[in-house]
Amino acid sequence: MTTLAVKINIPKANNLNVTEDTLTVELDDGRTISVPLAWYPRLQEASVGERNNWRLIGGGQGMHWRDIDEDISVQGIISGTPSGESQNSFKRWLESRQAC
Template sequence: MTSLEFETEDMRPVKAWCTEHEVHVTLADGRTISAPLWWYPFLSGLDAEALNDIELMYEGIWWSRVDEGISVKSMFLGWKAPGAQAPEKAA
């Protein structure tokens, strides 16, 4: 599957937001996808306002405050950003 086959009008983000532990994106076709916030270390340290200061792009979402973004494709395929480490689970 090529990139052009993956990114379609139906997969365009129409809404995005962050909760304490996840990034959520609603797509043009009505689906909502989510990924753990820890997958994106460049977002660590941002407060709730900054986490939700998101720009929608055709293929993904962008945080101008950190000059970083993620693609819908990477969320679907489970691609984590470089340096992503799962949090330690409490014993």
């Protein structure tokens, strides 16, 4: 029996935009991918200023939002994987924001 191994090249992010309901990522292979902001509760709860304070990490393999401690990978977006943060963790994060 033979097994076929397929190497998948994950493109890098060049730029992104976060709106009230969508995260849109421009990739270096020419694609633009949009996903619902509801996939990332911390981004959804963030202020406009916090959403706009991002940087590319890993040479474009992902994005990081320092103000809300959120990291999202290009691979996760392409594969359709929403945030894996537990409800308890998100609840603690929300409570810590309200305490400030």
